[in-house]
Amino acid sequence: MSFLQIVEGPLFWVAAAVFVLGALWRVGGLIAMKRRRDIAPPTGSAAAGFIRGNLRHFLPRAAFARRTWIHLVGGYGFHLGLFVLLLFAAPHVAFLDKRILGFSWPALPRWAFILVAEIAFAGLIILWVRRISEPVMRLISDADDHVGSWLTFLVMLSGCFALQQSHDALRATHMFLVDIWLLYFPFSRLMHAFTFVLSRGHTGATYGRRGITP
Amino acid sequence: MSDQQTAGQRPDEAQDDRQDGAAAAVGKFLEFTDGAVASYFESCVHCGECAEACHFYLSTGDPRYTPTYKLLPMVKAYRRARAPLRTVRDMFGLLPDDPTLDELREWGPLVYDSCTMCGRCTLVCPMGIDIAGTIARMREGYVAAGLAPEGLVHATEMVRRTTSPMGVTAKALRAQVEHQEKETGIPISLDEKGAEYMAILSSMEIMGYPEVIGAYARLFKAADISWTISTKAYEATNIGVQIGSGALAREIVQRVVDAAEELGVRHVISPECGHAYGALRWAGPNLIGRRYDFEVVHIIELIDRLRREGRLPIGNRDARRITLHDPCQIVRRGGLLKEPRRLLDAAASDFVEMDNAGIANLCCGGGGGVSANPRAAELQSRAFSCKLDQLNAIEGLQAVVVPCANCRSVFEDALDEREIDNFEIIGLGELVASTLDQDKAAQG
Amino acid sequence: MSLRWFFILLVIPGLLTLTPLRATAQSAGGTVATGVSERGKQTLEDILARQKAALRGLKLAPGTAAAPAGAPAGPDTGPLGPRGNQSLSDIWNRWRGGDPLNLLKPYSADQVMTTSGEQWRLLRVEYIRRYAGWFPLGALVLLVAFWMYRGRIRIRAGRAGRKIARFTITQRVAHWFTAGVFILLALTGLLILLGRPLILPWLGHDAHSVLISAAMQAHNLFGPLFIAALIWLFIKFLPGNLFHPVDLGWILRLGGLFGGHVSAGRFNFGEKAWFWLLIIVGAVLSITGLAMEFPWLFADLRWLQLSTVLHAIGAIVLISVALGHIYIGSIGMEGAIDSMLEGEVDENWAREHHDLWYQEVTSTTGKEKEEASA
Numbered sequence A: 001m002s003f004l005q006i007v008e009g010p011l012f013w014v015a016a017a018v019f020v021l022g023a024l025w026r027v028g029g030l031i032a033m034k035r036r037r038d039i040a041p042p043t044g045s046a047a048a049g050f051i052r053g054n055l056r057h058f059l060p061r062a063a064f065a066r067r068t069w070i071h072l073v074g075g076y077g078f079h080l081g082l083f084v085l086l087l088f089a090a091p092h093v094a095f096l097d098k099r100i101l102g103f104s105w106p107a108l109p110r111w112a113f114i115l116v117a118e119i120a121f122a123g124l125i126i127l128w129v130r131r132i133s134e135p136v137m138r139l140i141s142d143a144d145d146h147v148g149s150w151l152t153f154l155v156m157l158s159g160c161f162a163l164q165q166s167h168d169a170l171r172a173t174h175m176f177l178v179d180i181w182l183l184y185f186p187f188s189r190l191m192h193a194f195t196f197v198l199s200r201g202h203t204g205a206t207y208g209r210r211g212i213t214p
Numbered sequence B: 001m002s003d004q005q006t007a008g009q010r011p012d013e014a015q016d017d018r019q020d021g022a023a024a025a026v027g028k029f030l031e032f033t034d035g036a037v038a039s040y041f042e043s044c045v046h047c048g049e050c051a052e053a054c055h056f057y058l059s060t061g062d063p064r065y066t067p068t069y070k071l072l073p074m075v076k077a078y079r080r081a082r083a084p085l086r087t088v089r090d091m092f093g094l095l096p097d098d099p100t101l102d103e104l105r106e107w108g109p110l111v112y113d114s115c116t117m118c119g120r121c122t123l124v125c126p127m128g129i130d131i132a133g134t135i136a137r138m139r140e141g142y143v144a145a146g147l148a149p150e151g152l153v154h155a156t157e158m159v160r161r162t163t164s165p166m167g168v169t170a171k172a173l174r175a176q177v178e179h180q181e182k183e184t185g186i187p188i189s190l191d192e193k194g195a196e197y198m199a200i201l202s203s204m205e206i207m208g209y210p211e212v213i214g215a216y217a218r219l220f221k222a223a224d225i226s227w228t229i230s231t232k233a234y235e236a237t238n239i240g241v242q243i244g245s246g247a248l249a250r251e252i253v254q255r256v257v258d259a260a261e262e263l264g265v266r267h268v269i270s271p272e273c274g275h276a277y278g279a280l281r282w283a284g285p286n287l288i289g290r291r292y293d294f295e296v297v298h299i300i301e302l303i304d305r306l307r308r309e310g311r312l313p314i315g316n317r318d319a320r321r322i323t324l325h326d327p328c329q330i331v332r333r334g335g336l337l338k339e340p341r342r343l344l345d346a347a348a349s350d351f352v353e354m355d356n357a358g359i360a361n362l363c364c365g366g367g368g369g370v371s372a373n374p375r376a377a378e379l380q381s382r383a384f385s386c387k388l389d390q391l392n393a394i395e396g397l398q399a400v401v402v403p404c405a406n407c408r409s410v411f412e413d414a415l416d417e418r419e420i421d422n423f424e425i426i427g428l429g430e431l432v433a434s435t436l437d438q439d440k441a442a443q444g
Numbered sequence C: 001m002s003l004r005w006f007f008i009l010l011v012i013p014g015l016l017t018l019t020p021l022r023a024t025a026q027s028a029g030g031t032v033a034t035g036v037s038e039r040g041k042q043t044l045e046d047i048l049a050r051q052k053a054a055l056r057g058l059k060l061a062p063g064t065a066a067a068p069a070g071a072p073a074g075p076d077t078g079p080l081g082p083r084g085n086q087s088l089s090d091i092w093n094r095w096r097g098g099d100p101l102n103l104l105k106p107y108s109a110d111q112v113m114t115t116s117g118e119q120w121r122l123l124r125v126e127y128i129r130r131y132a133g134w135f136p137l138g139a140l141v142l143l144v145a146f147w148m149y150r151g152r153i154r155i156r157a158g159r160a161g162r163k164i165a166r167f168t169i170t171q172r173v174a175h176w177f178t179a180g181v182f183i184l185l186a187l188t189g190l191l192i193l194l195g196r197p198l199i200l201p202w203l204g205h206d207a208h209s210v211l212i213s214a215a216m217q218a219h220n221l222f223g224p225l226f227i228a229a230l231i232w233l234f235i236k237f238l239p240g241n242l243f244h245p246v247d248l249g250w251i252l253r254l255g256g257l258f259g260g261h262v263s264a265g266r267f268n269f270g271e272k273a274w275f276w277l278l279i280i281v282g283a284v285l286s287i288t289g290l291a292m293e294f295p296w297l298f299a300d301l302r303w304l305q306l307s308t309v310l311h312a313i314g315a316i317v318l319i320s321v322a323l324g325h326i327y328i329g330s331i332g333m334e335g336a337i338d339s340m341l342e343g344e345v346d347e348n349w350a351r352e353h354h355d356l357w358y359q360e361v362t363s364t365t366g367k368e369k370e371e372a373s374a
């Protein structure tokens, strides 16, 4: 079995399983911890607040955007770029089709892929350099933050290394890093990709009962 | 504090005590970590946005005042003992140590002095993390470990003795009420059974701004409402929720509930005081474990309701250039956003909003027990500079409506200290009362 | 300077040192000048027509091959080969045109092929690739020597503990964004340029081609980000980077690197020189890089050849100087990196390295304080 076959085959499946089970376990654990009961008579709905809180926090508030625009540009650029690449890059669509799902959808043309990759890279680099050049960020960042950023960066970078699609070694490198990333994910802060629903939701529910959308 | 306690003991005993203190704190941290707090701890991405919302960071530039950083000891305790998948992290030696007593003590100023539990950081946080609510829970651990700041501990002792953090006795209340009766010519009943409304007040109002009582009298007379004040439970402030002692908070709420139910009132009026409203309206039922037999209504809510029912005719509107400060616990965390604005639109002809008005307004810097904590005095004064910038940005400002007695005294002290006297600080109830159309009110 | 002259200057050394080239070029020359006019009507249509006719004859009626009606009759009806009826070397000569030995006419726009390609290749291989690596290495050696001579430049008065704001978060992010992209480009670029002599002999063709393919993709991807970064950096750092008469003193005393006190404003002349070098050479790298990424935008091949040469030289210059910048910005000078990590610098650092700027900021804040208390 070649290295490529291993990282695309057994190792990938192990990593994917750890990713799925780990993420489920962690989110499930949080849900199982429940919420303290609140019996104060509400003026609004907690459930609606859960949803409103989730949606409202997608939009930055004007009062803060003036101070935090770099972070907003970096954050949105990176995250949106990453999702588009993840789901619409031609090799990814093909991989998902052949290996996992058995169906596919239209992929991005190459020029669009490049454009989105530029945006995602710019965003990620901005997010990370902000982390090292601001006293607040230096104080609150820990190893997990840096490892998460760098692993994601390397996964993206190796993906672009393989753009020419003419060397198995590059494809294998990319897949290997993807596997590592999947293994790391559920144990790390990368989990925010799932837990944000809960944290926004809990706050939204608390405030929702008071008729406020935070 | 605890150093003094441990003086004279053998070193190993002192060591035990220290561990007990930290263990007590950790125990409370974990007890108060429910699914909500856990998901906050899990989802914080260390993005630092929250710092940009916190007046303590904004006014000092000190990164330690980053909201999420203030939670660190509790986060550590959680990671170690509660976080899902912690066993896997443990296998790689990645679990943090439990916070030590020294560490907790070092964090004390962050937990008490530099957080007014204003909730502004939640607005900017991409994860919507409720730092304020989590700090409130963290303080429970601090109280359990005996690490609460002395000023607040002192105030709790005062409350235990006199029911009021400023030591306001029933006798003092009676004197102030009598004075206001004379002033307004309206009789004010105390301990009246069967009254519809029972008002509670903050010590600050009773002693510092007794005209509030007169304003109530005029407003309720105009609206033809029967109301009373209990001499058993007149104090609205709840030092328990500020210092983080659930037991004390419950005691204070219980006192009000008992008095209200004894008098058989249908509504209890929460005064122009931020945390008192949160304590009675939102925390109270959870503290005493049941809903009340009466409705808690905030004075602003009530005046607004009466006015919209046409029971408070407004006569000459105040012509000064007036702006409104949004007390955090009433507006952002209380839910009363539109009410004060409707009242000001009706009662003032030149009402202007300040920058960031409404839900994202800045805290005065003295809430959450900070103003009762002398250790935080300097920091509080610096934090007020954010507020002052907002006020200074309004040209020709003549008065600021500050519908919270605590904020109000913070404003007044800070302006005094800076020798600024070109605008006046007023309460909302008084403003509305002073613009009542007396003729129509008399007919109605 | 016209493109032609510039290129000629680059080509001269290649020609003078490469005798093999001269030999082949000479043998290929000679007939070139007269070739076109002598052969006259040998046109494409003519050849195609005859090919067609030949095919028809073959299929329909052998022996009756004749030009179809209306087809121009060529004067030359000799045997038809794959290249019409001319010899291989004739054709090469005509296509190539120009005269590789005549420096004033090494190529010409109406020729199908220019001879400059070979010279360009040799220039790249024999000069740029051969010597490029020595410049960054030399810079490193100089830095080590300077380190041994001067050691870390300390804050003489020690740290004051009080801080002065120097760069905003936007400036810091712009700096590190540029630096990050620059480093990625430098590493991949060096790999592309020097992989053949440095990597190939060690790792062999397969590994080399994998590496180069990867480096190529990454380099192309990060290029556009560098252009954006450069513009951002330019806007954010232009204030304070304009020349000022005090800079003369700095130049005369070599920036105080070898001792002595020099006055400086917000930026000293060394920083200003770095800034402008980066902006100008960076702009050249950007334009030449775009030329290579979008070659079809340039009709004339020579622009592309020029681009590769300028791109390589510019990059080597910037990388070498950047090493110096990184050195002095980090381990070389105590307190310097604070400005880029925290946005603030120690008061004593400011006083020692940017005295004029220090006076400026402290005196205005002093004034404000006075006004506030008055």
Ligand code: HEM
Pocket: C166, C175, C178, C179, C180, C182, C183, C233, C237, C241, C267, C270, C271, C272, C273, C274, C275, C278, C322, C325, C326, C329, C330, C336, C337, C338, C339, C340
């Ligand atoms: C990776 C290591 C690097 C370090 C440690 C570093 C450090 C620094 C520091 C400390 C400053 C501020 C100096 C001051 O306070 O006046 C600075 C400024 C600057 N850096 Fe860097 N830098 C690095 C890489 C780069 C790179 C690769 C580039 C170019 C692509 C670059 C371009 C600049 C520019 C343009 C300035 C502004 C200074 C001026 O206007 O002259 N830096 N750097």
Ligand code: SF4
Pocket: B053, B054, B055, B056, B066, B067, B114, B115, B116, B117, B118, B119, B120, B121, B122, B131, B132, B363
């Ligand atoms: S709740 Fe208010 S005071 Fe506390 S950290 Fe958040 S913004 Fe700062």
Ligand code: SF4
Pocket: B043, B044, B045, B046, B047, B048, B049, B050, B051, B067, B068, B124, B125, B126, B127, B128, B129
């Ligand atoms: S803004 Fe929210 S997610 Fe970001 S560091 Fe603060 S608490 Fe954490």
